[in-house]
Amino acid sequence: MPLPPPPVPPSTRWRLFGRDLAAALVVGLAAAAFYISSASLMFQSAALAPHLPVAIAMVFLGGAVLSVLSAARGSLPLASTGAEPSSIPVLAAITGGIATQASPGAALPTAVAALALTALLIGLLWSLLGLRGWGNLIRYIPYPVVGGFIGAVGWLLVVGGAGVSTGTAFVLLDAPAWLAAHADARLASGFAIGLVLWWGMQRFKHPLTLPALLVASGLVVHAGLVLAGLDLPAARERGWVLSAFATATPLWPGSPALLDAVEWTVLLQQAGLIFSAVVVTTISLPLSDSSLEVAWDERADVNRDLRVLGAANVLSGVLGGLSGGISISRSVLNRAAGAATRASGLMQAALCVLMLLWGGPAVALLPRPLLGGLLVYLGLGMLKTWLVDARRLERADYATIVAMVAVTATLGFLPAVCLGVVACCVAFVATSSRLPPLRRTLLRKAWPDRVERGAFRSARLQAAASRLRIVELQGFLFFGSATQLADRVEPLLDAEPAPSRILFDFRHVHGIDSSAAQVLARLYKLLRRRGVAVALSGLPAGCSHALDGAAALTPDDAVYDDIEAAVEAWDSDVLAQEGPHAADVDALLQQVAGSADAARALLARLTPLRLVAGATLFSQGDPSDALYFVRSGSLSTHVSQGGQDVRVRLTLAGGVIGEMGLLRELPRTATVRAAGDAELLRLSLDDWAALQRDEPALAAALLRWFVVQQAARIEQLTAQAHELAR
Numbered sequence: 001m002p003l004p005p006p007p008v009p010p011s012t013r014w015r016l017f018g019r020d021l022a023a024a025l026v027v028g029l030a031a032a033a034f035y036i037s038s039a040s041l042m043f044q045s046a047a048l049a050p051h052l053p054v055a056i057a058m059v060f061l062g063g064a065v066l067s068v069l070s071a072a073r074g075s076l077p078l079a080s081t082g083a084e085p086s087s088i089p090v091l092a093a094i095t096g097g098i099a100t101q102a103s104p105g106a107a108l109p110t111a112v113a114a115l116a117l118t119a120l121l122i123g124l125l126w127s128l129l130g131l132r133g134w135g136n137l138i139r140y141i142p143y144p145v146v147g148g149f150i151g152a153v154g155w156l157l158v159v160g161g162a163g164v165s166t167g168t169a170f171v172l173l174d175a176p177a178w179l180a181a182h183a184d185a186r187l188a189s190g191f192a193i194g195l196v197l198w199w200g201m202q203r204f205k206h207p208l209t210l211p212a213l214l215v216a217s218g219l220v221v222h223a224g225l226v227l228a229g230l231d232l233p234a235a236r237e238r239g240w241v242l243s244a245f246a247t248a249t250p251l252w253p254g255s256p257a258l259l260d261a262v263e264w265t266v267l268l269q270q271a272g273l274i275f276s277a278v279v280v281t282t283i284s285l286p287l288s289d290s291s292l293e294v295a296w297d298e299r300a301d302v303n304r305d306l307r308v309l310g311a312a313n314v315l316s317g318v319l320g321g322l323s324g325g326i327s328i329s330r331s332v333l334n335r336a337a338g339a340a341t342r343a344s345g346l347m348q349a350a351l352c353v354l355m356l357l358w359g360g361p362a363v364a365l366l367p368r369p370l371l372g373g374l375l376v377y378l379g380l381g382m383l384k385t386w387l388v389d390a391r392r393l394e395r396a397d398y399a400t401i402v403a404m405v406a407v408t409a410t411l412g413f414l415p416a417v418c419l420g421v422v423a424c425c426v427a428f429v430a431t432s433s434r435l436p437p438l439r440r441t442l443l444r445k446a447w448p449d450r451v452e453r454g455a456f457r458s459a460r461l462q463a464a465a466s467r468l469r470i471v472e473l474q475g476f477l478f479f480g481s482a483t484q485l486a487d488r489v490e491p492l493l494d495a496e497p498a499p500s501r502i503l504f505d506f507r508h509v510h511g512i513d514s515s516a517a518q519v520l521a522r523l524y525k526l527l528r529r530r531g532v533a534v535a536l537s538g539l540p541a542g543c544s545h546a547l548d549g550a551a552a553l554t555p556d557d558a559v560y561d562d563i564e565a566a567v568e569a570w571d572s573d574v575l576a577q578e579g580p581h582a583a584d585v586d587a588l589l590q591q592v593a594g595s596a597d598a599a600r601a602l603l604a605r606l607t608p609l610r611l612v613a614g615a616t617l618f619s620q621g622d623p624s625d626a627l628y629f630v631r632s633g634s635l636s637t638h639v640s641q642g643g644q645d646v647r648v649r650l651t652l653a654g655g656v657i658g659e660m661g662l663l664r665e666l667p668r669t670a671t672v673r674a675a676g677d678a679e680l681l682r683l684s685l686d687d688w689a690a691l692q693r694d695e696p697a698l699a700a701a702l703l704r705w706f707v708v709q710q711a712a713r714i715e716q717l718t719a720q721a722h723e724l725a726r
Contacts, residue, residue, distance in 0.1 A: 016340045023339035024347035027080055027330050029211045031348065032355055034330075034378075035059040036363055037371040038088040038322075040242070041160045042115075044169055045099035047107040050243075054108065056363060057248035057356055058115060059083050062321030064352035069312040070326070071345025075301035076292055078339050080330035080348060081309065083322055085378045086149075086284040089156030090277040091115060091322070093413055094270045096169060102266045109251075109261035112320065114270055116253035118277050119317030125278060126285070126310030135302035138286045144397035145420045146287065147386045148404030149280055152416045154382025155405050157375045158194075165190025165372030167239045186240060189224075189369035193217045194376025201377070207336040214370065221367040232365075242371075244364040248356055250320040276417045281325055285309065288326035295332055329378075437473055437481040438488045439508055444468035447567055464574045467500040470563070474508035477543075482516035486523045493530050501570060502527060505563045507538030512546045521552035528554075535559070537566040589629070592705045598698055605691055606681035611674035617657075622668045624661030626684045630654065633678025638671045650675060659706050662688065 039055035042048075048055070063082030070081040095111045102110045129135055163169045166186050200213045225235045235241045251258055289300035305326070313323050334344055355363070386401050393401075400423050408416040445465035469492055475481065492499060512520075524534045536553075537560040547553055560566040590599040606629065611617060617628065620640060628635075630653050637649040637657070648670065651657050661668055662685060683691075692699040 017343065019338040019340045020344040021347055023207075023334050023337035023344050024351060026207055026211055026337040027334045027339075027344075028348055028351035029214065030333060031063065031080070031082060031327075031330055032060075032351070032359075033214050033366075033371070033374055034085075035063060035083055035352075035355075036242075036366060037161075037164060037374045038083050038092075040164045040368070040371050041088060041375060042092045042095045043111075044092075044163055044167060045096055045107075047099040047102070047104055048095060048111060049167070051108045052243065053245045053248045053360065054112065054251055057250035058112070058320060058322045060248065060352045060356040060359075061250050061319060062119070062316040062324050064349045064356070065316040065319065065321050066309060066312045066324045067345045067349035067352065069308055069315070070305075071342045071349070073304075073308040074345075075304045075308075076289070076296070076298065076326075076331070077342045078296075078331065078335045078344065079288075079292060079326050080334045080345070081312070081324060081326050082330075082348075082352070083324045084284065084288075084327040085157060085382070086153050087277055087281045087323060087325070089153055089160055090273060090280055090413055091118065092160060093156070094118070094273045094277065097270050097273065098266055101269060102263045106261050106263040106266070109258045110263050110267050112251045112258065113253055113262045114267050114274065115322060116317045116320060117267070118274050119313045119321065119323035121274065121278050122281050122323045123310045123313030123315075123317060125282060126306040126313065128310075129282075130303045130306030130308075130310055133303050135286065135306050138282060138302075141283060142397075142400075142424055144393065144400040145404075145423050146283055147390055147393075147397075147401040148416070148420055148423070149283055150287075150382055151386035151390075151401050151405040152408035152413060153280065154379045154386065155408050156413060157379030157382065159379075159409075161190060161194060161372040161375030161377075161379060162187060163372070164375060165369045167368060186369050186372075189221060189367075190372035191376055193221075193369055193373025194380060197373060197377035198380050201381075205336075207333055207338075210333065214374070217373065218365075218367055218370045221369055222365075225367075236364075240367055240369070242364050242366055242368065244361075246360045247358075248360055248363070250356075252320050254318070272414045272417075276414055277323070279417060281323065285325050288328050288331075291328045292326070292331055295328075296335065437475055437477055437485040439472040439474040441472070441488075441492070442470040444470070444567065444570065446470075447563075460575065466497050468567075468570050469499040469502045470505060470567075471502055472505045472508065476510045477512040477516035477520075479513070479515035479519065482512075482519035486519055489523060490526065493527070493532065499532055501533040501535055503535045503537060503563070503566050503570070505537045505566075506540060506543055507563065509540065509543060511540075512543045514546060514549060517546040517550035517552055520547065521550040524552055524557070528556075533558075535566055535570075537561070537563045592702055593698060594701055598701070601695065602691075602698060602702070603681070605687045606683055607687075609680040609682045611678045611680065613674055613676045615674045617672040617674065617680075618668050620668055620671045624658065624664075624666060624668055624685075626682050627659040627662045627688075628657050628683075629681040630657065631679040631681055634675040635678060635680075636673050636675040638673065639669070640671075645671075656706075663703070663706065 036056055036059075039052060039059050043052045043055040059082075066081040070079060071077070074081070094114050098111045098114060099107050129138070166184070196217065197210070197213050200209055221240070225240060230238065230240070232241065236243060253259075285305060286302050289302050289305060292298070293300050309325060315321075316323065334348075383405075387405065390398055390401055404416045404419055404423075407419050443466055445462060447470060471489060473485065477485070489502070492502065527534055533556070534553075535558040539547075539559055544559075553559070558566070558569065560569060589602055590596055593599040593602050608631075609628070611633070617635060620638075630651055632653050634653070635651045635655075635657055636647055637651065638645050638647050640646075657672060658668075660666075662683075688699075691702075
């Protein structure tokens with residue numbers, strides 16, 4: 001039973017508490033500014049703007065829920081969770097669409113229901129991915145497509161920041177008229193603050209830089225208002241400051257009154273954008289984990305974070321909070337500010353609750369240009385990363401990123417998502433086309449033999465080795481690659497000698513679609529018509545389902561767990577078809593000795609030995625004191641690799657084992673056990689010495705036979721190595 005950890009001294013606990021509290025205050029200030037900016041962006045339309053406190057409450061409630069569960073169970077203890085930049089513009093597009101389509105009284109309930117539904121879908125998908133262990137599959141999305149998504153979000157943040165600064169939504173196609181109508185000091189101030197934040201964060205790396213710049217920018221705006229002769233009510237009337245409110249109260253999505261007021265047809269019209277929000281947030285989580293792994297040199301568990309944050313998003317959606325994930329910038333800020341334990345996340349959750357209950361008067365003092373400038377700063381950082389720094393990428397990859405940002409700017413985010421899906425498909429086809437479906441084709445004699453069957457049987461197998469073809473497949477098989485595979489396999493039917501069985505090995509195949517399964521079904525039918533048996537090995541479950549759906553396999557087709565089992569089955573079938581053969585030890589001894597009399601003389605010096613199944617003949621490291629002829633049964637040879645017992649060879653009746661250790665007087669290099677009940681003939685070291693002394697000719701014949709067999713084995717292994725390297 002492990003000893004409990006030593007108690008932490010009180011002085012150390014208080015020091016850690018102080019570090020976590022200081023970090024939570026720093027991160028909490030930055031998070032609060034972003035949360036309020038996000039709420040302002042989502043509820044900036046005329047129909048929703050009066051209900052801004054509801055949006056603020058949703059963001060802070062979601063931040064509190066996610067922070068508590070992430071701090072308690074997340075794989076990265078210092079990660080900061082809550083609303084994050086990649087999803088907010090898409091959620092704003094959802095609420096903006098609802099505001100323009102719903103009736104005035106239904107806009108707020110429909111928007112709240114849509115945001116809650118989005119959180120639920122995100123949470124359920126993440127939970128499913130995490131429980132299934134599929135988190136790493138998200139990393140297979142092509143890099144330029146991910147860059148296009150994040151770059152598009154950056155553009156939406158910049159234009160959203162412009163809208164938040166002035167209180168009016170921005171659309172690129174209406175830019176000239178929009179700028180003419182709104183080109184006032186609020187817009188200029190918002191972009192100026194965004195540029196100052198971006199410059200300051202590039203110039204200064206101290207953890208207090210962002211909070212200090214936010215506070216200083218807010219004070220500068222208020223000072224400017226005073227110099228312009230605007231008191232707080234006048235500034236609020238002119239749109240410089242948020243409207244006053246006392247308490248931010250979220251709406252419960254499960255309320256019957258709210259559900260009755262929802263216009264479900266309007267909500268369903270946002271299905272595409274809701275899907276986009278789910279996609280973007282799902283892509284963002286592994287990116288956040290990967291970025292923090294590099295920044296902190298720690299290993300993140302993506303599947304664990306999917307499960308934890310999936311449950312948090314479900315709970316947030318049920319309670320009326322906003323969806324969210326891991327914020328890279330706030331997580332880095334949390335650690336840089338001195339956070340030491342998971343308590344920093346719990347303190348951030350507590351700050352969210354305080355802001356939710358009593359932060360209304362302070363929030364009402366925030367200038368709109370400050371909130372818009374924070375969004376502009378975040379968007380500029382994304383655009384710089386994916387439109388400026390990404391120029392080092394291949395032209396096609398960079399063009400994909402630029403195209404997705406351009407489509408977002410002109411047509412909207414949903415068309416950009418469709419473009420990203422198309423780009424994923426094109427990238428997949430291009431990558432799959434570069435990887436040929438046929439890894440290699442081998443004859444049976446080229447495959448390493450891990451079964452020692454004795455000289456007679458080995459000779460028979462070598463004679464039949466050309467009749468088995470091993471076809472190793474790889475990659476993902478779709479219509480194009482499967483057709484290419486069929487074109488490569490069909491000529492094998494005209495080879496000399498013609499194969500009697502073709503083994504298709506799927507261990508390097510990642511998947512197969514229905515069109516490829518149909519192509520393989522046609523190929524297998526052709527092989528059967530030509531009298532060639534079909535065998536498969538290493539077949540993944542997904543591939544098996546696809547082949548079953550195409551009726552590609554028949555009861556006569558053999559399916560094996562791995563290629564080793566398939567090859568051993570072929571060997572057994574060949575030997576069974578050969579009928580009776582001289583594979584017993586008596587015939588072997590006569591061949592070794594050269595005559596029946598010499599064989600009887602040699603047999604007289606051998607000691608019979610019986611082993612029951614599982615009994616150990618000798619162990620790795622034992623002295624070599626004898627060699628053994630296998631009269632019946634089989635022996636299994638094992639070596640220790642990485643602390644595991646691995647079988648490397650099986651010796652059947654007619655084989656010999658232990659001869660090289662005896663002749664070279666070296667310790668045993670492996671452990672040998674009886675695979676079943678076995679009968680052996682033992683030649684001890686003393687008997688070998690006596691044979692050399694009393695019958696030197698017989699000893700020389702036995703020695704020559706050992707050398708010839710060893711040379712033949714080396715020659716076979718060399719030929720197999722050359723064939724495998726082709």
